[in-house]
Amino acid sequence: MPEYLDDAQKQETRELWEGIFSEDSRSFVDYYYSEKMKDNRVLAIREDGVIQAMLHQNPYLLAVGKWRWRVDYLVGVATRPQKRHQGYMRRLLTAMMAEMRTEKMPFCFLMPASEAIYLPFGFTFIFRQPKWKLRSPDSFSGGLARKQVLKRGEDGRDYNSPGRSGYLGELARWMNQWLAARYQVYAVRDESYLKRLLLELESEQGTFDVLMDRHGIAGMQAFWGIEEVEQRLLYAGEQYAEEEKDSGEPAIMARIITPEVFVKAIHLRGEVREDERVIRLYLEDPLIPENHGLWIWHLNHEMSWMERADVCITEGIDDCGKPGEKQSVEKCAWDLRVEIAEFTAWLFGYSVPAAVGEWDRVVEPLKGVFLDEVV
Structure with a gap:
């Protein structure tokens, strides 16, 4: 099972790091293992006394609109060559996301060696690196x-x-x-x-x-x-x-982990005349069960907030029962249905998925991402 390593055990991962990331100089690895290991977390899978796969969670304090959140930057994601394509990385990433969800971390981010590795886990690009x-x-x-x-x-x-x-x-x-x-x-x-x-x-x-x-x-x-x-x-x-x-090549991918925390940084567009709007949002997130399903998303001109809709109260919508009648979520209609990666790309202001449609004229995504950290 994946386990978080203590300070002494974290140093055992250096042999794997140097074998996988051979392009890093000895002096840079010395810096990383003496400095970054002071406050990061390393999640690893050990078999027969040997670390076979790992990922490092390096904490950063990020400004996200008016909020300040402690967010993990994922680096050092590696599996021994002879152990690849056996599900090690899936085990690490799903265990990591489950832990982050209990901590209510709003999102995490990484610089991918290959975007194809992370797309199945709901990650999407959010930042192009300007030169x-x-x-x-x-x-x-x-x-x-x-x-x-x-x-x-x-x-x-x-x-x-x-x-x-x-x-x-x-x-x-x-x-x-x-x-x-x-x-x-x-x-x-x-x-x-x-x-x-x-x-x-x-x-x-x-x-x-x-x-x-x-x-x-x-x-x-x-x-x-x-x-x-x-x-x-x-x-x-x-x-x-x-x-x-x-x-401006795509450089950083991210994934929303706790949507009800993240949306605090999102609000209505200035041109929306109403003081508040409500969106029935069906969020598709098969990897984090707490996220998957129907949410009631409230927005005003300062912020927004979400609450789970275990049941919904209909308002005369087709195929949703009689007006005012409680129905199961599965039978209730929604205003917007998006996958977690689409939701992430949209709210970071990177792209507007087709599924969002006219709601992009109502919701004000974040404007401008700049994440140029290396590790």
């Missing part, structure tokens, strides 16, 4: 300057340099402001987030630069890579940065 570049090299002759917080090849332990105590907190506040102005879903930055990011960059001989202009912080840019250097991030105002053409 940014500085508008021109002469931006720096026009008043933009760099201050290096982490330098390639150096120890990099003094993360509050340059300048003063609390510098990372100042950078985190700038990043949150930049993100909040553009997106509704993103990982909240703080000093701990920045310290961990700098350690991650350092593991791949990275650099992290603060871009400055005459007004103060104007952006941030980071590169990493031992064998091949690539840009890890670029956050800057539109006057300094632009999105590269043909960027």
Whole structure:
């Protein structure tokens, strides 16, 4: 049976990680197993004393509209080659989702090596990864300057340099402001987030630069890579940065786990005149029984909430009995019927499934997802 590993047992998974993810450098794996293992959970299947399959649940504090939720990012999803196609991953994912449901986690997300692995489990893409570049090299002759917080090849332990105590907190506040102005879903930055990011960059001989202009912080840019250097991030105002053409490949998949929690971030569109609308929603989720079936979904202009409809009270709808008569859910009509993956893609603002139809003119999905974390 799948089991959550204790801190000592989590270290036993390193051999499997290095065998499956051989592209990761030794220094990056050192970083991961010394830093990320401090607060994550590892679900694994052990047979004959050997870990045969695993998945790692790395927690992030995410901004989702006006809400702040602790959500798991799934990484390190792996099965030994000789054990593949025997249902190990299904056992892990279904056990994980059942545990998340008891915790009322609103959703989880991952960066898939292959989307086909996760589609049968209700995951769907919610985010396309944009690629940014500085508008021109002469931006720096026009008043933009760099201050290096982490330098390639150096120890990099003094993360509050340059300048003063609390510098990372100042950078985190700038990043949150930049993100909040553009997106509704993103990982909240703080000093701990920045310290961990700098350690991650350092593991791949990275650099992290603060871009400055005459007004103060104007952006941030980071590169990493031992064998091949690539840009890890670029956050800057539109006057300094632009999105590269043909960027925006699908990057992050997600799955709603607890819909009655998630919909708190959803509300009516501004153009809807009514103060409240009610949708009888039939949600198809064969993997999480608590989600499957009929819900009564209430929406106003601030938020929404859902309640299970074990029975429904009809209102003269065809094939649903007499007006005012209680019927079983199976006999009751609904306004909207969607699969959990369709529901997820729609409410994250990624796509509008055909099944949603005219309800997209009533319900305001989230606007803008930005999840560029690696692990």
